[in-house]
Amino acid sequence: MIALEDVHKSFGDSEVLRGVSMSVSRGEVVCLIGASGSGKSTLLRCINGLETYDRGKVEVEGRRVDSKSPAIREIRADVAMVFQRFNLFPHRTALENVMEGPLYVKKEARSVVEQRAKKLLARVGLEDKERAHPSQLSGGQQQRVAIARALAMAPKAILFDEPTSALDPELVGEVLAVMRALADEGMTMLVVTHEMGFAREVADRVVFLDRGAILEEGPASEVLTSPREERTRDFLRRVTHP
Amino acid sequence: MEGFWVDTRAFLPLLLRGAVLTVVVTLGALALSTVLGLVWALFRVSQVPVLSYFSKGVVNTIRGIPILVQLFYIYFVLPEFGIELTALQAGVLGLGVAYSAYQAENFRAGIEAVDPGQIEAAQALGMSRGLVLRRVVLPQAFRIALPPYGNTMIMMLKDSSQASVITVAELTQQGRLIASSTFKNTSVFTLVALLYLCMSVPLILFAGRLERKFGRK
Numbered sequence: 367m368i369a370l371e372d373v374h375k376s377f378g379d380s381e382v383l384r385g386v387s388m389s390v391s392r393g394e395v396v397c398l399i400g401a402s403g404s405g406k407s408t409l410l411r412c413i414n415g416l417e418t419y420d421r422g423k424v425e426v427e428g429r430r431v432d433s434k435s436p437a438i439r440e441i442r443a444d445v446a447m448v449f450q451r452f453n454l455f456p457h458r459t460a461l462e463n464v465m466e467g468p469l470y471v472k473k474e475a476r477s478v479v480e481q482r483a484k485k486l487l488a489r490v491g492l493e494d495k496e497r498a499h500p501s502q503l504s505g506g507q508q509q510r511v512a513i514a515r516a517l518a519m520a521p522k523a524i525l526f527d528e529p530t531s532a533l534d535p536e537l538v539g540e541v542l543a544v545m546r547a548l549a550d551e552g553m554t555m556l557v558v559t560h561e562m563g564f565a566r567e568v569a570d571r572v573v574f575l576d577r578g579a580i581l582e583e584g585p586a587s588e589v590l591t592s593p594r595e596e597r598t599r600d601f602l603r604r605v606t607h608p
Numbered sequence: 609m610e611g612f613w614v615d616t617r618a619f620l621p622l623l624l625r626g627a628v629l630t631v632v633v634t635l636g637a638l639a640l641s642t643v644l645g646l647v648w649a650l651f652r653v654s655q656v657p658v659l660s661y662f663s664k665g666v667v668n669t670i671r672g673i674p675i676l677v678q679l680f681y682i683y684f685v686l687p688e689f690g691i692e693l694t695a696l697q698a699g700v701l702g703l704g705v706a707y708s709a710y711q712a713e714n715f716r717a718g719i720e721a722v723d724p725g726q727i728e729a730a731q732a733l734g735m736s737r738g739l740v741l742r743r744v745v746l747p748q749a750f751r752i753a754l755p756p757y758g759n760t761m762i763m764m765l766k767d768s769s770q771a772s773v774i775t776v777a778e779l780t781q782q783g784r785l786i787a788s789s790t791f792k793n794t795s796v797f798t799l800v801a802l803l804y805l806c807m808s809v810p811l812i813l814f815a816g817r818l819e820r821k822f823g824r825k
Contacts, residue, residue, distance in 0.1 A: 416728055436736075443734035453729035457747050467733040470743055519733060 367392045367554055373422035375408055382408045384578040395555045397565035400575035406558040410525045414445050446516035450528040452508040454500040460511045461496040467519045486514040490544050506537030513544055523554035562605055566590050574598045615795035619786050626782030627803050633699050633768040633778055640704025645711025652716050670709035675770050678702050683774040699771030707764055718753030758815025765808050
């Protein structure tokens with residue numbers, strides 16, 4: 367469903383992605399791991415066109431991702447994104463945040479959208495926070511609203527960009543629980559994360575990105591417990607025993 | 609003191625008529641400057657080089673010329689090109705255009721202060737540029753620009769007195785006319801100052817309330 371072929375990307379002189387090829391199949395959960403600056407977030411952002419790429423090919427369900435083309439909006443509606451810093455709209459309530467996409471992008475009827483948004487908030491455990499503004503919510507609650515906002519578009523896949531990195535440690539669990547439930551329901555997910563426990567438990571596949579290139583990939587049990595590459599071992603040591 | 613009350617009774621009706629014109633000039637110029645300012649600001653952030661440079665040129669030109677000179681230009685020079693305006697129209701146009709430059713800078717600062725993550729989140733939902741602007745950027749920029757906007761309203765109320773130089777019989781002009789014919793400078797200008805305060809203090813309170821209301825969320 368998501369396919370990248372020899373994707374290159376530079377910011378000025380620094381080459382952030384150096385020929386990345388990978389794919390994510392329908393219903394698959396793939397965790398993207400690697401040191402900071404290894405190009406994980408850039409890679410994710412190339413998939414929904416928030417970032418342009420210089421060379422290679424990115425496709426979503428056979429449609430080429432081109433951030434300059436108007437067709438990018440359809441791809442974005444199909445591939446939702448959850449951000450590290452939540453990026454909820456601060457001037458709207460939790461419910462309005464969830465309703466925004468279906469109402470104004472998909473132009474669905476308000477009554478239908480509202481019912482669905484309420485159900486989605488309930489699904490992430492926030493049925494009592496419909497009228498709260500983001501500033502009145504904890505980080506974990508905000509991220510759960512952001513996940514509900516992504517789900518409201520009925521996406522075919524969700525990209526998660528370090529969804530728990532900005533959270534206090536005690537709030538990480540509630541967000542991971544929602545993501546785990548989504549994975550169980552068969553949602554296609556590409557997750558940039560430092561949560562190795564989550565990756566081990568939930569991911570079908572783990573991809574280790576090193577200095578803009580894929581160094582190692584395979585089933586989570588293999589890559590995380592007996593990595594082939596020395597750099598992967600190094601990285602995992604640093605993450606698990608900081 | 610008794611003399612002041614007598615003068616008040618005598619001059620207040622005329623001064624109030626001037627105050628009404630002050631309000632008309634202020635509201636007219638406020639509306640015009642808001643619309644034009646928003647247009648300049650949107651041009652400036654449009655990422656279309658021609659529009660952006662045009663807006664920059666217009667704003668800098670307007671900011672670089674004193675309001676009085678702009679008013680003289682509109683009232684005395686435009687007729688030479690066949691554009692005849694009444695003093696009131698010229699006053700509203702002059703102040704509106706002059707203040708549009710400051711409004712544009714306020715709005716631009718507001719738009720640019722919106723977190724880029726907000727725009728990305730909106731784009732990630734599949735929103736078009738117009739929708740991102742309307743649903744996400746402008747509502748947040750509006751809240752950021754509100755305190756300086758309130759300030760601008762108050763400055764405009766006071767600067768509407770500049771329209772007196774092109775014979776708009778607003779409050780200051782009325783005061784000057786009465787004072788020069790009666791020589792009751794103290795009474796007249798005290799009344800003029802009090803009338804300005806009566807208009808600006810509610811405006812100051814209103815601006816503060818707006819700021820509190822929208823600044824909270």
